[in-house]
Amino acid sequence: MAKAWHLERRPRGLPGNEDFALKAIDLPDLAEGQIRVANRWLSVDPYMRGRMNDVKSYVPPFQLGEPMQGGAVGEVVESKAEGFARGDLVQHMEGWRDEAVVDASRAQKLPDIGVPEQAFLGQLGMPGMTGYFGLLSVAEAKPGDTVFVSAAAGAVGSTVVQVAKAKGMTVIGSAGGKEKCDWVRSLGADRMIDYKAGTSVVKALMEAAPDGIDVYFDNVGGDHLDAALAVANERARFAICGMIDIYNSAEPTELRYIARIIGARIRLQGFIVSDFLSRMAEFYRDMGEWTKAGKLQREETVVEGLEKMPDAFLGLFSGRNMGKMLVRL
């Protein structure tokens, strides 16, 4: 019997285990054009927190009492869809469960570009695309720019660091703790800020970026966004990707340096990765090339077993992951 995590209550603030329940689900027989997938890897991502609220947004909210959705990689175990056969590896959006019936039109076979299957939930998937297009298209980062990226040890941030270095930029990253900072340095970051080290982010960034920053890739919001505003050069571009600091908070964001937007002519631009789905070929071309050239490193934090999935999700908000946070079934 297949099982799926259901949203039982809409969390206020930080979610707890009692907001979720793992329950059996009835999977239908396959209709024409469908495949049955045994999931092997499930993705947890910060944006899922937003779907737990009952507000209109760019993705619809999870329904109360219903199974949740999310990225997944699995193996086709039964197919009534042309072009899909038993044993094919696919990615799809029916995650948070061990087995799924999926319209084949909403699943993609994994391209063969020499990376492990779970990379398609991380660096070669949505998080990677988010970093790649956010940096190059939204922030229009150019060789020679100084780029600041927060949550630089995360799935998105670590991609930003490596794409920026591959393109000849100077990179300042921020992460929590020495281990993460060391890892991001090993990816090529020129300077790192350990935001858990006790210095205010604005002070640390002023020291790390004496000549200012041209680009800020925001995964955090709050004090990181404020620090970036404080040191931004003229015509700096901010790609606003996430604000993990406030997803669980009812407190307003306090910005002391926001008026610098005016005199420095700063641009803040929000974006979501699905705006760039039509340009996926570009992404695979560059990332595939850099992968072959050994320019891309990946890290994963793997939690074992479906029953641990809420723990994995909650770990995102306490910074427990280095690189991509995954659940292995």
Add this chain to the structure above:
Amino acid sequence: MAKAWHLERRPRGLPGNEDFALKAIDLPDLAEGQIRVANRWLSVDPYMRGRMNDVKSYVPPFQLGEPMQGGAVGEVVESKAEGFARGDLVQHMEGWRDEAVVDASRAQKLPDIGVPEQAFLGQLGMPGMTGYFGLLSVAEAKPGDTVFVSAAAGAVGSTVVQVAKAKGMTVIGSAGGKEKCDWVRSLGADRMIDYKAGTSVVKALMEAAPDGIDVYFDNVGGDHLDAALAVANERARFAICGMIDIYNSAEPTELRYIARIIGARIRLQGFIVSDFLSRMAEFYRDMGEWTKAGKLQREETVVEGLEKMPDAFLGLFSGRNMGKMLVRL
């Protein structure tokens, strides 16, 4: 003997009269290429508050113990510059004084487009250009857009309202008090928010803009910016022109709706009017045409006498002006 207002102390928070002193100045004999101007109109503008702080910005700070500068319109009383003769009316940046010696290269003769001379410090000057280019170029506002503009009864805001209406947009303005709101309505604004009426700006804007806003022209910051974030439509563009709410404050700006930048893909773009000086012809062409067609109205709040200039300046921060605040000598 000529007199000029000097900056005596750098104000903290709201400036007071004791921060300024009116003192005699020695004006030199004219060098080749210079003109002597008897000022008739002096401009006070919110951006001058920034120049009273000792921080690097897009305009250098006023020097302590020295005369201040600002927009002025006056009559040439002596000329050693080709093309300038006694009796010519000019605008220049040696304001905060009754008489000035100016390099003719830094003065402009007033074009004859059928408006009173002091209009070149307001709707046909920097404030007008700020509104015009901020709306049309920075925010890329298009016919059919719904535009929200704060401080809509000010020199910049009232231009934004009228340019937007001339271009076929829907306009929601905000101003303090019934008199100002009525005046902005008379300029063509479709709906007005009286921010002094007791309702929160976000609530008032949600009611005034049930279909959201496509453009926000920010003169105020703070709660107005937050309200605009709350109701912004997908791909809304914000032209960030000023934040009068915080010029005199050490408190951070609190934003509850800033994460909407991401899902709604909002763009915030700061700007300053001097970036558009090369496009002045465009501005005079459109504004001259609308003036002739009777589509532009102007309002002025005039304070009489050089000795009252600090009062006029401080009045900007208590909302004492309707339209452009001017000092007449």
